[in-house]
Structures are given as structure tokens and as C-alpha cells.
Amino acid sequence: MTEVADAVTQAMTPIPGVVPPPDLEVVNMSKHFGTLIALDNVSMKLKPATFHALLGENGAGKSTLVKCIMGFYKPTSGQVMIDGRVCQIDSPRDAQRYGIGMVYQHFTSVPSMTVAENLVLSRYDSPGLINWKQEYQELTAFMEAAPFKLPLDATIAQLAAGQKQKLEILKQLYLKSKILILDEPTSVLTPAEADEVLGLIRQQVTDGKISVLMISHKFREIMAFADEITVLRKGKFAGAGRVKDLTVSEMAEMMMGEKREPQPVKKVAHREPIPVLEIRDIHANKDNGLEAVAGVNLTVHSGEIVGIAGISGNGQRELVEVLAGQRPATAGQVLVNGEPYTMTRAEMDKHRVFVLPEEPLRNACVPHMSVAENLALRTFDRPPQAKGFLLVFKAIHEMALGLINTFKIKTPSPETPVGNLSGGNIQRTVLARELHSDHIKLLIAANPCFGLDFAAVDYIHGQILEARNRGVAILLVSEDLDELLKLSDRILVISGGKFAYESKTEEADFAQIGQSMAGH
Amino acid sequence: MALSRSNWRSMAEAIAIPIGAILVAMVLFGIFCAFYGKNPFAIYASIYKSAFSNWRAFQGSLLRAAPLMLTALCTALPARLGLMIIGNEGALVMGALGAITAGLLLSYGSVLPPPEQVQNLLGVPPVVVMLAMALAGMAAGGIWIGIAGALRHYRAVNETISSLLMNYIAIALLNHLVEGPMKDPASLNKPSTFPLPEIYKLGNIPSTRIHYGLIFGLILCIVAYFLIQHTTFGFAARTAGGNVKAARVAGLPVGKLTVTICFLAGACAGLAGMVEVAAVQGQANASIVAGYGYAGILVAFVARYNPLAAILVSILLGGIVASGGALQRTFGMPDATVLLFQGLVFIVVLYSESLYGRFPIFKDKPPEPAPPNPLHSSPCISLGVAEKQDKLKRTSKHPAPFSSPDSATPKFEV
Known part of the structure; x- marks a missing residue:
């Protein structure tokens, strides 16, 4: 890590032949939404050719800050300065003119169009008539030089999450952005993919070609790739510094406002595990009719967490959808409690x-x-929430109030449409609905902590472990290997629709897991 | 409290936008009238006078509103499941055919009674015959739309297109039957089935000229509202309509829901057909195809698929239709004028769907002081995210029914 940071200190002196990225400074930026202060007088500086991480929990104001820089929001007060001059940025298009490009958390490509079409589409100066022959030549040349390759003719729908994220970054390179703003770019990637993508971006930074401002939750990535950090907490500036001068706990303290130790996981041993979920030779297809799950067998016992690791797009999503009843299996059988x-x-x-x-x-x-109503989705047709075929709104309302309190769902009222809540609170709503029952016997969870902050992740992990210790059988599919290693009793790797590795977690061989995930 | 205020604003929006749309359509129609050399204000005065000004005129409006309430449900119910059914006319026709068939069979024992039989009824009590006609009409209409629903769920056939095309099949079937297999030889100029005996006709509500179809319409609209909002079935349907993936996670039988809702929707339009046969025409012929089905789509849209609102909108539209004759007589306007007005209302209402969430006055203001809520007092890290996202969402477009991808069965399945 320090090697990287040292290399960067050298890189800050301009390298001949490379146009250095401009210097970006945010001065006293505030953004108010009505009476809500999302961003309060925040200043920061992105030095040329550095990899700068913007740290903070959900709702700390990171996204608001970068959206103000991009001209997506109009800041209530404050300025953006580029190379020391005040710049008026009213739209992402203005930002593009100053060489600032953003990769959003969610994909912004047209699924039915090809990679080449999406790249051309992303240009603000798209001509009225497109000379595809010429564009293809240019795109091929661009792809040759690009840090990662994608097939130009593939439609976006065919790409895996990691590839889509690469395309988003390629788009910015294609647009010749000098300052890249990445909003949690690795939240949809596996650790290996994340390291690959960030490593390649890091190389571009080290070469003095671009500066990067990355929003992230993940200390591991920040320690490995970033030069400097700025930390926000509840809309305010909470600290900044050079990564090599800081430790993880110091960064965490800036972010959370207090020190916190990761809670040790307590697991209760169960004497006589009973098989609860048995999957027998399940096959299932993707949306496009190609086989995604190619015959898997698995048994999950009571009081056991079985983790399934794998790079996204290897059939785990389809397997979960089959088990959730969202996708028909083309062959095979699922047994629960032997039935x-x-x-x-x-x-x-x-x-x-x-x-x-x-x-x-x-x-x-x-x-x-x-x-x-969303909280009642499992129970609305049973007493006390239903009398015969009539809904009992009072019972539904009361259960909702109870769950909102217990699971700390932040909502203006139980009657608010759930789509109006923030991601974390939507997650809590579902968690409350699925986990509050005492009688739960089998839980199927897929990426339950995707995109959540530390507090929420800890909370969800705690809930899952608590359920396991009560004797619930849990199938946990996750793209976060750390999460699987922390929670699972047994770990499997899915690759190409089949299980390629299985072991008890304490005996797991990391090198082999990595190889299995990569399809070796 | 935040809850009541937000409800108040969204309710005001739900009322103001359709009314605003109708007003805009009236202005556009007024411009048309002005081009035609007529005073639009005089025309609106005339519409009001001939449709709503007195009880006698109002009865005419109610009479025309009755089938509209029923056909509107044919679009409004499946819409709650995310399906856009426009086969109202076909379901009405099938309902009329089912009803007349049942009526004739129970009256004469045959749909083509020999002359001596016409004088000799089987003597089934009128209540039984009418009930049988209603059930047969509902079953026929229900099966008709149920087919569109089943095609949608099991074979991924677009329900809008299939139900639209099935209208033509139903009308062709009607024409074929009244001109051939079910034709009353006495009906020369206007091919029709045998008429229902007078005693089996659906009468009028005492001391009015409104037939009992209005009561059917009112009852079914109220029942439909209750079914959707207050029953477990309605809850399941709304869930599947809002997000079919969530419905599947909850194990709801999406296919069964789709077919059932479509059947019920078709049954409502089928009942309208029965009313047309049993109360208005007394027999089935081409007059059954009077556009009530298509007008019902308009009613459902203006009412935003709310069965209770459909009652009011039906009466309004019934009045406009009822005033058509007066416009023709008094102003010498073509009889298609009323259709033009309907068409304008339809287009403007469709457009107005895109306006939800666009007017700041209907948006909730963020609570001035933070409400004393126990949830807020806990140190919640994600403070403010919900509000922020609320704000963002309200600025985005309200999903219009045709653009919403939340249809019940997104993918082909067997």
C-alpha cells in the first residue's frame, strides 16, 4: 500500500507527454432539501492524478456532494473550482465540458443495445447520422488501448454485472474524462472483479492520466487503492488525510464518530442437525432461455448456514429465484422437511x-x-389480519407499528408507500417481514447486505446468526466472500451453474475457493 | 400528522387532475364548436339542460350511465393487476348472447321456437329466468375475458391486443347468429333473435323510466371496490399488480389471480350485455353494439380504475351521451359530435396521466419541525435519506398505466 502511495507522490509531478488532469476543489458546499440539510459547508480538494476516496455511512451526504459537483443538483451555497477558477456547472453536460465524468451506482446503459451503440450514445456530440464503419474502427482502436476489454457487439443484457460496471467506466474513458467520480463502483462486483477494476483504474491514475474521486464503504479497497480520503458524517466534513498516515480504526472513527470493534460472531453448536432443504438436480434457465443452473444438489440442515459464493452471473441468482418461486425449474426437485x-x-x-x-x-x-401492506404480505390472509376473506386493517396497522419499532424502520408513517423509503429502510422492511416470525424454519437469503452501511450490515448479520442459533436452516447466497466466511458453517462455490467447491468454513482453502470461482 | 396531510394532498391531486383534464377537453371542444359557427357556451348550456337540469333529463343520463358502470369495471379491475384489458365491447356482446340464449331457452325451450310455441311459454317464474339470464351473461362475458387473461398468463400473449381483437370476433359471432342460426324469421329489416316475452323483461325502477340495470351497476361498482380494497383476494391482486416478483416470493398464485380477475371483469361487462338485452332491446341484434364497451374504457381511465369514481364518471358521460340528440336537434350539429367530445376527453385524460407528481401544490412539504416521533429520537445514521429520496421520486414521472412494466406475467411460462 505504501508503495502505491509513494508512487503517486512521484506521479504528481507531471509526466511528459500526458496531459495532467485538472485540480478540483469544492469550497463551502451546502445543499438543503427544504428544511433537511443534506450537506453542510463541506470543502475538499482533489489533487491532480490522485485517487481520492469519499467516505461516510449511508446518508452522510457523499452522493449529494458529488451530484452537486456534477451539476445534477444545484448547491444551496458553495462553489466548484477547477484549476483555481470558479466554475458554474449546471448539468452533467457542463461537467463533461470540464472533463468531469461520473459512474453512477446503478447502470445507465440501454439493455437492448450493444456495447458499441451504448458508447456512441453516451457522447454528448452524437452526430445526426452515424457512420458506423468509422465508429467501429475508432471503437476497436479505443478498445485496444483501454484498460479492460468488452465485446463491442454484445448487448448490455448479455453482460454480467462486473462487465456492465466496466462499461460504465469505459464510457467515461471514451468521453476522455479527466476526473472520474465513482459512486460505489464495486457494490455490484465480486471482490476479485472489484480488485481488477480498481487496479486498472489505479494504474491510469498512477500514469497521471486521470484523477479519481470514489465514494466507498469498503476500507479494504480504500487501503489498497486510494491515496487520500475525505470523510463526511451526517452532511458535515468529518476529517481528511492521506491513507498511508491512517489506520482502519482511525478512518472508522472519523466515519462513525466513535470507535467500534467488529463484534465476534457467536455460534451455537447444534447436536442433531435435521435436513430441512434438499435440492435435487435442479436445472433452470436464464431469461434468454440459456441454461443457468446446470443440475445442483444441496442439503441445508437445521441450525446451519450454508453459504454459496461465486462470481455474479454463474447461476446463483437463478437458483435463488427458483427457490423463491420466481422462476420455474426446468428439471429437478426441491424438498423441504422431506416433502x-x-x-x-x-x-x-x-x-x-x-x-x-x-x-x-x-x-x-x-x-x-x-x-x-408490504409488512403484511406474508400474513394478510390469516387471522388476526384477516377475518375470512375480509382484511382487518387495524391488525395490519398494529403489526406494522410494532415491526417499525422493533426493526427501526425509518418511515414517516406506516401508510407511506414503501418505494418512498431509502434503500436501507426498504431492506429493513423486508427483513422485518421475513424474520420476525418465531416459527421460521428455512431462510433463503441473497446478498442481504448489498449496498448497506456498517451499522445495517452488522444488524442484518446479527439477525441472521440469531436465527441460525435458534435452529433455522439458512441458505446464504452472497457475492461478498468476507460475509460468507464470517457467517457460514459450510461454504460452496458455484461456477457455470454447478457447484465447484465445497468445504466446512473452518477448513476452507481460500486459494482453492478463488480458483473455483474463477472457473478452474 | 404527516399521514393525514399527505393523504389529503394526494387525494386532492387525484380529483383535481381528472377534472382539470375534462375542463381542458371542454375548452378544446368549445374551439371546435366555435369553428363550426356555434356558441360553445350555448352548447354547454344545452348539454347541461338536456342531461342534468331536471329529474326527467337526469333519468336519461342515468339510463345511459348504467351499462357504462358495468363495462368500466371490465377495464378497471384488471388494471389493478397491471393488465390493460380493452375487450369490454366483446364481453358485452358475449354477455348479451349468453343472456338471450338462456332467456329464450327458459321461455320457449328453444332459441328457434316454432310458431305455436311462441304463444306457449314454459311458465318458468320471471325471477328464475332473469337470474339465469344474468348468470349466463356474466359467465359468457367472464369466459371471454378470462380467455384473454389465460392467454396472457400461460402463453404471454399481450392482453390488450388479444382482448381488442376478440371484440371483433364477438361482434362477428353476434352478426352470424342473428342472421342465421338464431334469426327470428319475422325480423326482416333488422336481423334479430326472437324477442324475450314481455314478462321476462327487466322492468323499470318504480315511478321512473330507469331500468334495474342501474341498480346492478351501482351494486357491482361498490362490490368491486370492496373486493379490491377490503378483501384478501383484492390484496393479493394489488400485490401481483404492483410487483409480480414480490407476489411470487409471497407464494401468491399469480396465474389464478390473473384468470379470476379477468373472469370477474368480463362478467361485469357480460352483465351489461344482459341488461341491454333484457331491459332495452328485448332481443339480441346489431343494436347491442352501441359503443358502451368502448365508452367504458374511457370511464375506467377517467376514474383512474377506482370503481367508486367510475359511478360518478359514468353518470357524467351518460349525460354527455344523452345530450347528443339535443345537440343535433337544437344546433344542427352532426350526431358524431358527441363522439368527438368523448374522444377529446379520452386523449386529454390519457395525457393527464403524465401530470401526476408534477404540480408542487400537491407535493408534501417536508415537516416543518421534526415530528416528535420515537423513531427519530434514536440515533439513526441514515437520517434524511428517506426524505431526500421522497423528494427525488416526486419530481419524477408518475407511472402511466401503459408505460408501467408491472404487468402480472412478464415472461413466457408454461
Whole structure:
């Protein structure tokens, strides 16, 4: 790490032949939304050819700050200075003119169009008539020189998450942005993909070609790739410094306002594990009809967390969708408690099966229905929430109030549409619905902590472990290997729709896990 | 409290935007009238006079509103499941055919009774015959739209297109039957089925000229509202309509819901067909195809798929239709004038769907002082994110029904 930082100190002196990126400074930036102060008098400086991380928990104002820089929001007060001059940036297009480009947390490509089309589309000066032959020549040349390669003719829908993220970054390089703003660029990537992508960006920075301002939650990445950090807390500046001068706990302290130790995981040993979930030779297809899950066998016992690792796009999503009842299996059988399980409501009820799917707003919530109604999704047709076929709104409302309190869901009222809540609170809503039952026997969780801050991650991990210790059988699919190693009793790696590795977590061989994930 | 205020504002928006849309359509229609050399104000006065000014005129409006309430449900119910059904006309026609078939069978024992039989009824009590006609009409209409729903769920056929095309099939079937297999030889100029005996016709509400179809319409609209908002079935349907993936995670039977809702929707339009046969025409013929089905789509849109609002909108539209004759007589306007007005209302209302969330006056203001809520007092790290996102979401476009991807069955499945 220090080597990298030292290399950067040298890189700050201009390298001949490379146009250095400009110097970006934010001065006393504030942004108010009505009475809410999202950003309060924050200043920071991005030196040329440095990798700068913007740190802070969810809601700390990181996204607001970069959106003000990009001209996406109009700041209430404060200025952006580029190379010492005040710049008026009213739109991302203005920002582009100053050489600032942003990679958003969510993909901004058109799924049905090809990589080449999306790249050309991203240009602000797209001509009225496109000379595709010439564009292809230029794009091929660009791809040759680019730090990572993508097939120009592939449609976006065919790309895996990691590739899509690479395309977003390629877009900015294609637009010749000198200052890259990355909003949690690795939240959709596996650790290996993240390291690859960030490593390649790091190389560009070290070569003096670009500066990077990256929003991140992950200390590991910051320690490995960033030169400097600025920390925000609750909309205010909370600290800054050079990475090589700081330790993880110091950064965490700036971010959280207090020191916190990662809580040691307590696991209760269960004497007689009973098989709860048995998956027998399940096959399933992707949306495009190609086989995604190619015959997997798995048993999850009571009081056991079985973790499935794998690079995204290797069939884990389809497997979870099959188990959640969202996708038909093309072959095979699922047994729960020894009985065939076909994901009907009656069976879910009988066997106490609950699911925490990834992207809860898309997979487990009805955005325009209220928080209370979403919380009642599992129970609305049973007493006390239903009398015969009539809904009992009072019971639904009361349960919602209870769960909102217990799970600390931050919502203006139980009647607020769940789609209006923040990501973390949507996650809590689903968690409350799926985990509050005492009788839960089987939990299927997919990337349950995706995009959440430390406090929320700790909380969810705690809830999952607590359920395990109560004897719940848990299948945990995650792209976060650290999470799997922390929580799982047994770990499997899925690759190309098949399990390529299995071991008890304490005996896991990391090198082999890595190789299996990569398909070796 | 925040809750009541936000409800108040969104309710005001839900009322103000359709009314505003109708006003804009009235201005546009007024411009048309002015070009036609007529005083638009005089025309609106005339519409008001001939549709709403007195009880007698109002009865005419209610009479026309009755089938609209029923056909509106044919679009409004599936819309709650994210389906856009426009097969109202076809379901109405099928309902009329089912009803007349049941009525004739129970009256004469045959749909083509020999002359001596016409004088000799089977003697089934009128209540039984009417009930049978209603059930047959509802079953026929229900199956018709149920087919569109099943095609949607099991074969991923677009329900809007299939239900639209099935209208033509139904009308062709009607024409074929009244001109051939079910034709009353006495109906020469206007091919029709045999007429229902007078005693089996659906009568009028005492001391009015409104038939009982209005009661059917009112009851079904209220029942539909209750079904969607207050029952577990409605909850399941709204869930599947809002996000089919969430519905599947909760194990809800999406296919069954789709077909059932479509069946119920078609049954409502089928009942409208039965009313047309049993109360208005007394027989099935081409007059059944009077555009009530298509007007019902308009009603459902203006009412934003709310069955209770559909009652009011039906009466309004019924009045406009009822005043068509007066416009023709008094102003010498073509009889298509009223259709033009309807079309304008439809287009403006469709456009107005894109206006939800665009007017600052209907937006919730962020609470001035933080409300004394126990949740706020806990040190929550993500303070303010919800508010921020609220703000962002409100500036974005309200999903219009045609653009919303939340249809019940996104992918082909068996």
C-alpha cells in the first residue's frame, strides 16, 4: 500500500507527454432539501492524478456532494473550482465540458443495445447520422488501448454485472474524462472483479492520466487503492488525510464518530442437525432461455448456514429465484422437511420458508403499496389480519407499528408507500417481514447486505446468526466472500451453474475457493 | 400528522387532475364548436339542460350511465393487476348472447321456437329466468375475458391486443347468429333473435323510466371496490399488480389471480350485455353494439380504475351521451359530435396521466419541525435519506398505466 502511495507522490509531478488532469476543489458546499440539510459547508480538494476516496455511512451526504459537483443538483451555497477558477456547472453536460465524468451506482446503459451503440450514445456530440464503419474502427482502436476489454457487439443484457460496471467506466474513458467520480463502483462486483477494476483504474491514475474521486464503504479497497480520503458524517466534513498516515480504526472513527470493534460472531453448536432443504438436480434457465443452473444438489440442515459464493452471473441468482418461486425449474426437485416443495403459499406457510431476495424493492416489495401492506404480505390472509376473506386493517396497522419499532424502520408513517423509503429502510422492511416470525424454519437469503452501511450490515448479520442459533436452516447466497466466511458453517462455490467447491468454513482453502470461482 | 396531510394532498391531486383534464377537453371542444359557427357556451348550456337540469333529463343520463358502470369495471379491475384489458365491447356482446340464449331457452325451450310455441311459454317464474339470464351473461362475458387473461398468463400473449381483437370476433359471432342460426324469421329489416316475452323483461325502477340495470351497476361498482380494497383476494391482486416478483416470493398464485380477475371483469361487462338485452332491446341484434364497451374504457381511465369514481364518471358521460340528440336537434350539429367530445376527453385524460407528481401544490412539504416521533429520537445514521429520496421520486414521472412494466406475467411460462 505504501508503495502505491509513494508512487503517486512521484506521479504528481507531471509526466511528459500526458496531459495532467485538472485540480478540483469544492469550497463551502451546502445543499438543503427544504428544511433537511443534506450537506453542510463541506470543502475538499482533489489533487491532480490522485485517487481520492469519499467516505461516510449511508446518508452522510457523499452522493449529494458529488451530484452537486456534477451539476445534477444545484448547491444551496458553495462553489466548484477547477484549476483555481470558479466554475458554474449546471448539468452533467457542463461537467463533461470540464472533463468531469461520473459512474453512477446503478447502470445507465440501454439493455437492448450493444456495447458499441451504448458508447456512441453516451457522447454528448452524437452526430445526426452515424457512420458506423468509422465508429467501429475508432471503437476497436479505443478498445485496444483501454484498460479492460468488452465485446463491442454484445448487448448490455448479455453482460454480467462486473462487465456492465466496466462499461460504465469505459464510457467515461471514451468521453476522455479527466476526473472520474465513482459512486460505489464495486457494490455490484465480486471482490476479485472489484480488485481488477480498481487496479486498472489505479494504474491510469498512477500514469497521471486521470484523477479519481470514489465514494466507498469498503476500507479494504480504500487501503489498497486510494491515496487520500475525505470523510463526511451526517452532511458535515468529518476529517481528511492521506491513507498511508491512517489506520482502519482511525478512518472508522472519523466515519462513525466513535470507535467500534467488529463484534465476534457467536455460534451455537447444534447436536442433531435435521435436513430441512434438499435440492435435487435442479436445472433452470436464464431469461434468454440459456441454461443457468446446470443440475445442483444441496442439503441445508437445521441450525446451519450454508453459504454459496461465486462470481455474479454463474447461476446463483437463478437458483435463488427458483427457490423463491420466481422462476420455474426446468428439471429437478426441491424438498423441504422431506416433502416436495413447489413454492405455493400453502407450502411456504406450512414449512415456514422465508426469503430475503437481493434488490428487495424489485424482488420483495410492492413500491406503491404502503409499508404496512408490504409488512403484511406474508400474513394478510390469516387471522388476526384477516377475518375470512375480509382484511382487518387495524391488525395490519398494529403489526406494522410494532415491526417499525422493533426493526427501526425509518418511515414517516406506516401508510407511506414503501418505494418512498431509502434503500436501507426498504431492506429493513423486508427483513422485518421475513424474520420476525418465531416459527421460521428455512431462510433463503441473497446478498442481504448489498449496498448497506456498517451499522445495517452488522444488524442484518446479527439477525441472521440469531436465527441460525435458534435452529433455522439458512441458505446464504452472497457475492461478498468476507460475509460468507464470517457467517457460514459450510461454504460452496458455484461456477457455470454447478457447484465447484465445497468445504466446512473452518477448513476452507481460500486459494482453492478463488480458483473455483474463477472457473478452474 | 404527516399521514393525514399527505393523504389529503394526494387525494386532492387525484380529483383535481381528472377534472382539470375534462375542463381542458371542454375548452378544446368549445374551439371546435366555435369553428363550426356555434356558441360553445350555448352548447354547454344545452348539454347541461338536456342531461342534468331536471329529474326527467337526469333519468336519461342515468339510463345511459348504467351499462357504462358495468363495462368500466371490465377495464378497471384488471388494471389493478397491471393488465390493460380493452375487450369490454366483446364481453358485452358475449354477455348479451349468453343472456338471450338462456332467456329464450327458459321461455320457449328453444332459441328457434316454432310458431305455436311462441304463444306457449314454459311458465318458468320471471325471477328464475332473469337470474339465469344474468348468470349466463356474466359467465359468457367472464369466459371471454378470462380467455384473454389465460392467454396472457400461460402463453404471454399481450392482453390488450388479444382482448381488442376478440371484440371483433364477438361482434362477428353476434352478426352470424342473428342472421342465421338464431334469426327470428319475422325480423326482416333488422336481423334479430326472437324477442324475450314481455314478462321476462327487466322492468323499470318504480315511478321512473330507469331500468334495474342501474341498480346492478351501482351494486357491482361498490362490490368491486370492496373486493379490491377490503378483501384478501383484492390484496393479493394489488400485490401481483404492483410487483409480480414480490407476489411470487409471497407464494401468491399469480396465474389464478390473473384468470379470476379477468373472469370477474368480463362478467361485469357480460352483465351489461344482459341488461341491454333484457331491459332495452328485448332481443339480441346489431343494436347491442352501441359503443358502451368502448365508452367504458374511457370511464375506467377517467376514474383512474377506482370503481367508486367510475359511478360518478359514468353518470357524467351518460349525460354527455344523452345530450347528443339535443345537440343535433337544437344546433344542427352532426350526431358524431358527441363522439368527438368523448374522444377529446379520452386523449386529454390519457395525457393527464403524465401530470401526476408534477404540480408542487400537491407535493408534501417536508415537516416543518421534526415530528416528535420515537423513531427519530434514536440515533439513526441514515437520517434524511428517506426524505431526500421522497423528494427525488416526486419530481419524477408518475407511472402511466401503459408505460408501467408491472404487468402480472412478464415472461413466457408454461
